[in-house]
Amino acid sequence: MIEVRNLVKKYGEVTAVRGISFDAKPGQVTGFLGPNGAGKTTTMRMLTGFMPPTSGKATVAGYDVFEQSMEVRKRVGYLPESVPLYRDMTARNYLMYMGEIRGLKNVRAKADDVLERVGLTRRAQSRIRTLSKGMRQRVGLAQALLHDPQVLILDEPTIGLDPIQVLEIRDVVRQLGRDHTLLFSTHILSEAEQVCDNLVIINQGQIVAEGSPAQLRAELERGGRVLVRAEGPVEQMIAAVSAIPTVAHAEAAVEGVVVTPRDANVDPRPEIAQVVVQNGWRLVELRPLAVNLEEIFLELTRQVAPAAEEASERADADGGEGGDEAGEGAREDGAREDGAREDGAREDGAREDGAREREDEEAKS
Amino acid sequence: MILRQIWAVYKRELGLYFRSPIAYAVAFALLLLFGLIFSSNVSQLNNRAPADNLNFIPSLLTFLMFLVGPLMTMRLLAEENREGTIELLMTLPMSETAFIVGKFFAVWTYYSVVLGLTLVYYLVLTTIGVPDHGRALGVYLGAWLYGGTVLAVTMIWSAITEDQIVAAFLGAATVLVLYLADLAAQFVNNLSFTENPEFITGLANGIRELGLTAHYNSTMFVGVIRAEDIAYFIFMIIAALFITTRIVETRRWRA
Numbered sequence A: 001m002i003e004v005r006n007l008v009k010k011y012g013e014v015t016a017v018r019g020i021s022f023d024a025k026p027g028q029v030t031g032f033l034g035p036n037g038a039g040k041t042t043t044m045r046m047l048t049g050f051m052p053p054t055s056g057k058a059t060v061a062g063y064d065v066f067e068q069s070m071e072v073r074k075r076v077g078y079l080p081e082s083v084p085l086y087r088d089m090t091a092r093n094y095l096m097y098m099g100e101i102r103g104l105k106n107v108r109a110k111a112d113d114v115l116e117r118v119g120l121t122r123r124a125q126s127r128i129r130t131l132s133k134g135m136r137q138r139v140g141l142a143q144a145l146l147h148d149p150q151v152l153i154l155d156e157p158t159i160g161l162d163p164i165q166v167l168e169i170r171d172v173v174r175q176l177g178r179d180h181t182l183l184f185s186t187h188i189l190s191e192a193e194q195v196c197d198n199l200v201i202i203n204q205g206q207i208v209a210e211g212s213p214a215q216l217r218a219e220l221e222r223g224g225r226v227l228v229r230a231e232g233p234v235e236q237m238i239a240a241v242s243a244i245p246t247v248a249h250a251e252a253a254v255e256g257v258v259v260t261p262r263d264a265n266v267d268p269r270p271e272i273a274q275v276v277v278q279n280g281w282r283l284v285e286l287r288p289l290a291v292n293l294e295e296i297f298l299e300l301t302r303q304v305a306p307a308a309e310e311a312s313e314r315a316d317a318d319g320g321e322g323g324d325e326a327g328e329g330a331r332e333d334g335a336r337e338d339g340a341r342e343d344g345a346r347e348d349g350a351r352e353d354g355a356r357e358r359e360d361e362e363a364k365s
Numbered sequence B: 001m002i003l004r005q006i007w008a009v010y011k012r013e014l015g016l017y018f019r020s021p022i023a024y025a026v027a028f029a030l031l032l033l034f035g036l037i038f039s040s041n042v043s044q045l046n047n048r049a050p051a052d053n054l055n056f057i058p059s060l061l062t063f064l065m066f067l068v069g070p071l072m073t074m075r076l077l078a079e080e081n082r083e084g085t086i087e088l089l090m091t092l093p094m095s096e097t098a099f100i101v102g103k104f105f106a107v108w109t110y111y112s113v114v115l116g117l118t119l120v121y122y123l124v125l126t127t128i129g130v131p132d133h134g135r136a137l138g139v140y141l142g143a144w145l146y147g148g149t150v151l152a153v154t155m156i157w158s159a160i161t162e163d164q165i166v167a168a169f170l171g172a173a174t175v176l177v178l179y180l181a182d183l184a185a186q187f188v189n190n191l192s193f194t195e196n197p198e199f200i201t202g203l204a205n206g207i208r209e210l211g212l213t214a215h216y217n218s219t220m221f222v223g224v225i226r227a228e229d230i231a232y233f234i235f236m237i238i239a240a241l242f243i244t245t246r247i248v249e250t251r252r253w254r255a
């Protein structure tokens, strides 16, 4: 169990972590997701007792990270971001050394045991210097598992690995998550989505979203757009759908027509179905357009502009929406809560011409 | 628990010295130098007392410690700082003190081995004549404590920087200052023409007492073993280790 409350860390002038609060529960993998410099490593260093918080409180396995640091350290396995190892030791000797410092008994047996768990038994006698990056990562992981800790804190365990090893490590993380409290950081959203039961998204030292991947998606999907695929003339279809009172906007996209409702809580799908059928077009598909978590992530973690600037940017973005030009700049400027939606719409818009041609062909045939 | 940790750190660190080519090179160079001096002295034995020859070697070693000491300690913490291994160590349930003490005893052991090897010359001397055993005890005990003090002091710099060369330079400079404190004291003493002679002599004595040579060259080196000299060395070692511990701690807090 990890409980973080209003944790703050300042490095001199720089505030790396600005009062974050979250929980990581036992038997779950909690993903700590954020771009470079978000404050992930800083937070983890405070949780492992490497450095004290400037203010705020955190408990790990029931002990305060500052007041009862030694108790915390006994119960935490930590894999630092840089995976610092003694390169002139063999993997086994290194693990035995760490075990001795931790005051474990039977260090030899424990070292061999964790080496087996990370699949390095054959390289037990190799000097760490001669191991590949992925193998070193695993030695670091083995070190974190050595004392069978309740809590595991892994700082970007998959960085710099080849795709196969990434999958392997993710698998290991998922398994470990079943019987540990596991906090792991990454800046890869898809990884977090695959591995984590719970996601904490952090940007510039602040938490911007929290919840299970499904929850996050559901929350951000609400009031989302609807995709209509029907066999019929696109122009007319857009006109007909736009005329529905609950619809704010409709436009062509690759897959079909994307409809934005006027009110997020009023589902326009029944009316759309009716209109399509009334016009004699054959309805192929009518579904809510999944919000890409990637888009949400990009939106949430984009540079937070000062309030005044943000307002004017929002106005700009709104103005740009009518004309179909989707420049990179406009995309960046999307206001936060409806930005994801707009992004999608603009991307779709960019492909509009191609889509129209294809659909025209389809209509002719 | 803490003893086990000190022992674990000590064992690893000592192992490194005995596997490191540089450690062998330093020991070899020193012993070669001493051997040359020794043989040239022995060849002139007919008109010199054996005891004088013997004492030349530990005294040269203590002098050279301003160079050799930093070379022995520069790696100890600077490397851990640079490699980041300290981050992991400082998240283990181990106090900084255990870590520093373990490292210090390892390097002091290495030094003791080098010092012990110079006893070979002493043994050779006993076959030629009868050296003054009492004086030799003082000389060697002093050289041992003197070395420990130099190592503890130079280790401070290794904790401060990640750069071994910088650590070695600053360490050498610090030891030279401690070595030359005697000269500084004399210089201060010569200022006693000013209006406050007591203060000046007091200051000069203070500076002298802080220095290394006052507690070795004029006491243990001539076979006078005084408790206050032993206390000085032990105090210096403890103080230096304490400072090193604090530095490791604050470095981590700033990290």
Ligand SMILES: Nc1ncnc2c1ncn2[C@@H]1O[C@H](COP(=O)(O)OP(=O)(O)OP(=O)(O)O)[C@@H](O)[C@H]1O
Binding pocket: A011, A014, A015, A016, A034, A035, A036, A037, A038, A039, A040, A041, A042, A043, A081, A187, B254, B255
């Ligand atoms: N030792 C330090 N001294 C001063 N500032 C630091 C220090 N370490 C980190 N910072 C600053 O704190 C902020 C957060 O850094 P942190 O390393 O926690 O980010 P991160 O989320 O781990 O990023 P990454 O994904 O790149 O690892 C950054 O602005 C960084 O410049």
Ligand SMILES: [Mg+2]
Binding pocket: A040, A041, A042, A081, A155
């Ligand atoms: Mg980081």
